[in-house]
Amino acid sequence: MIRFKFLFPGLLFLTFSFGCKPSNKECEVPTGYEENLTSINIQRMEGLFFEELSKEKMLENLEAYPQFSKAMFANMGFENQEQLAEELLLIHQDSGMVELYQEVQTYFGDISKIKEDLEVAFAGIKYHYPDYTIPSIYTFVSGFGSDLIITEEVIIIGLDYFLPNDHKFQPVDLPNYILRRYNSAHLVPMIITAISTQFNKTKLSDNSLLAEMIFYGKSYHFTKTMMPCTADEFIIGYETGEILGSYANEEMIWGHFIENELLFETNPFIIRKYTGEAPFTDEISPDAPGRIGRWIGWNIVDDYLANNGITLPELMEQDDARLIFKESGYKPRRP
Structure with missing residues (x-):
């Protein structure tokens, strides 16, 4: 079993060579993105559903924002809008929900940074995919019911999930190793990574660990391309x-992957050990972070692009994980 060794002289070199990418002060948005910059509108829905409530107002809001209402409340299973309005009225008048709403309003009173980051990321997507249509974007307080709802038409951000990690309100169903990613710094990268699946082609017949590693690697490369000034840890x-x-x-x-002949493993249980959510990858080392197969996949994909001179859309269209691996020429970096 491999033990990770954190040697400070090595870390100084790694920080320069491989570690966190440049900060916002040092990083420039790629040429071509600027001309695709568009001011986006983020509709703040939480006030409409928490302030000066009545059944009549609730019904009016449900009818006035059908796209939001369908995406947000369709799974609640009510037969008609009146029943839904009555239930939402009860929920949103609960003292705990009211306090949560007030805390979100305090912390997310200004969402200009979220808006700016989304605008840059969408400019990147429009640069690479000119026909891309930016979804309608809403914020809400879900009572820790939904963190993100993302389709090709709509994005709903459950702001309560992204309060600071030391805030008294936290979702109770998430382990700490996942919970630490739920804050405003990770919010936009989460959204863009989810959007990447619209472009990320895969072979449905390939159920190997390598295919899963490459899928995630393409997703992270996509997000880094759209958010080049965002450090890798937030992606x-x-x-x-x-x-x-x-x-x-x-x-x-x-x-470890090579010695144990893991790349073409198709057992879902084994694949989850290397790409699934976990506090660490114990099969390698208790010091190895979870999802390490995704990280290796990201490195393979980066090398594939560097060695083949293809465009991002060509990468995302390439569904042959074995070809990507073969033509990547991937070799681990040596510190």
Whole structure:
């Protein structure tokens, strides 16, 4: 079993070579993105459903915003709008929900940073995919019922999920290793990674670990392309030390995959050990972060683009994971 070694002299080098990408002060939005910058409108729905409530007002809001209402409340299973309005009235008058709403209003009174980050990311998508239509975007307080609802037509952000990690209100159904990713710094990368699935082609017949690794690698590369000034940890959801430790031990991690002949493994249980949510990848080391197969997949995809001179749309259209791996020429970096 491999133990990760965090050697400070090595970390200094890794931070420069592989670690966190440039900060916003050092990073420039790629040429061509600017001409696709468009001011987006984020509709704040929480006030409409929490302030000065009555059944009549609730019904009016449901009817006035059918796209939002259908996406947000369709799964509640009520037969008609009147029953739904009555239930929402009860929920949103609950003292705990009212306090949660007030806390969200305090912390997210200004969402200009979210708006700016989304505008840059959408400009990137429009640059690579000119026919892309930006969805309608809403914010809401879901009572920790929905973090993000994302379709080709709509994005709904459950702002309560993205309160600071030390806030007294936290979702109770998420373990700490996942919960730490639920904050405003990770919000827009989560959205763009979810959107990437619209473009990420895969072979349905390939159920291998390699195919899953490449799928996630393409998703993270997509997000990094659209958000080049965002550090890697906010894209993949690792702590900075986890990224640095992974680079420091990349050769040993890769050796584990090769020695155990894992790349073409099709057992779902084994695949989940390397790409599924977990606090660490115990099969490699208790110090190895969870989802390490996704991180390796990201590196393979980066090398594939670097060595083949293809465009992002060509990458996302390529559904042959084995070809991507073969033509990547991937080799672990040596610290």
